[in-house]
Amino acid sequence: MDYSRLEQLSWFSAEKVQSATAVVVGAGALGNEVVKNFALLGWGKLYLVDFDQIESSNLTRSVLFREGDIGRSKVDTMADAISALNPDCEIVPLERDVRDVLTVGLALRSDVLIGCLDNLAARLFMNQVAALSGTPLVDAGLSEWEGVIQTFEPRTGPCYACGLTEADLADAGRMLSCPAFAQFVERQGGVPTTPILASITGAWAVQEALRRLNASDGKMSTGEPWAGREVRFNLHSNRLVSSKLTRPRDCLRHSLEVDVSEAVAINGRASWEESLARLEAEFRCDVRLHFWRSVRLISCTNDHCSMIQATVQSERPTEPEQPSPCTRCGKQTDLRLVNGIHRKDDWIGTRPAEAGWPEGDLVTVVLADAMERHAVVEGIGI
Ligand SMILES: [Zn+2]
Numbered sequence: 001m002d003y004s005r006l007e008q009l010s011w012f013s014a015e016k017v018q019s020a021t022a023v024v025v026g027a028g029a030l031g032n033e034v035v036k037n038f039a040l041l042g043w044g045k046l047y048l049v050d051f052d053q054i055e056s057s058n059l060t061r062s063v064l065f066r067e068g069d070i071g072r073s074k075v076d077t078m079a080d081a082i083s084a085l086n087p088d089c090e091i092v093p094l095e096r097d098v099r100d101v102l103t104v105g106l107a108l109r110s111d112v113l114i115g116c117l118d119n120l121a122a123r124l125f126m127n128q129v130a131a132l133s134g135t136p137l138v139d140a141g142l143s144e145w146e147g148v149i150q151t152f153e154p155r156t157g158p159c160y161a162c163g164l165t166e167a168d169l170a171d172a173g174r175m176l177s178c179p180a181f182a183q184f185v186e187r188q189g190g191v192p193t194t195p196i197l198a199s200i201t202g203a204w205a206v207q208e209a210l211r212r213l214n215a216s217d218g219k220m221s222t223g224e225p226w227a228g229r230e231v232r233f234n235l236h237s238n239r240l241v242s243s244k245l246t247r248p249r250d251c252l253r254h255s256l257e258v259d260v261s262e263a264v265a266i267n268g269r270a271s272w273e274e275s276l277a278r279l280e281a282e283f284r285c286d287v288r289l290h291f292w293r294s295v296r297l298i299s300c301t302n303d304h305c306s307m308i309q310a311t312v313q314s315e316r317p318t319e320p321e322q323p324s325p326c327t328r329c330g331k332q333t334d335l336r337l338v339n340g341i342h343r344k345d346d347w348i349g350t351r352p353a354e355a356g357w358p359e360g361d362l363v364t365v366v367l368a369d370a371m372e373r374h375a376v377v378e379g380i381g382i
């Protein structure tokens, strides 16, 4: 692609844009517009997250989908469309639930996270990852007449949860604790809207990402502070309101802040035993790991059989919650869920990569004196 016209823009750093990484969550009408704009600008790398397939009703608002794509994965279809539009833009399609793939480690490698979602629980999850990683978050949303773009850097300013009511948080809690309910809400979640509103809102969200990226080397002043702002426009009243978001002192999400800047790496391909030994040597004490997600353990305690299998619990479990027969001896097994590991545990010989651990997942390292450090599981790949 020839970017010479873009390079003439006084504020545009082509070099920066071409080496930038973003995570776009949501491949609906908004996600289509966001990804199309990133591709035309020559953006370096995009991780696209959405577990859904294309339905015929998506076609009126989705510039990257065609009739022949109905039934295909949204993110795979987008990746194909972008490779035709601008092959310079590297697309990594992730056909998964955001909660299973958007890790703190992935956010740390990214310049910006863009939410193109229609549900609260997934937005709160992205907000938490932005708060933990310190990666800027642009959240875009649509209703029938209105487009909303919000910018967050929760480390230093308001977060997405700051503006929510108790009732909003209760709904989100219900969605987080019940995957089936969440799936129902997400599938019902399509707001009636137009390609016009989606394209304006999506374009504005990408402009915010560009503004944040280009401002970071001083090439362009952001004018107003970038984070903690909301732009809300209404295509019926033709009114646009730009406002500053506030941070209430009692926002629960803000109490989750931990410092991951000095997180140590855990090799996802090594056994937990090796990793714990390394951490114990590094911190010179007994170490216990605490996970932010659950691990499903199937173990066989029958004579002469010590089969043990660990699987990271998906946010969307597809298998019934019953122990399957032992893969080694065929007898009854035990099933339990765990949220941490210590070197005395029986599943210490297993490896994160074999358990389906997401690349870049955050793990808390609890030291003997109860002090906490953080670690990121790496080397598994995406
Ligand atoms: Zn907050």
Ligand SMILES: [Zn+2]
Pocket (backbone or CB within 6 Å): 300, 301, 302, 305, 306, 307, 326, 327, 328, 329, 330, 331
């Ligand atoms: Zn067995």
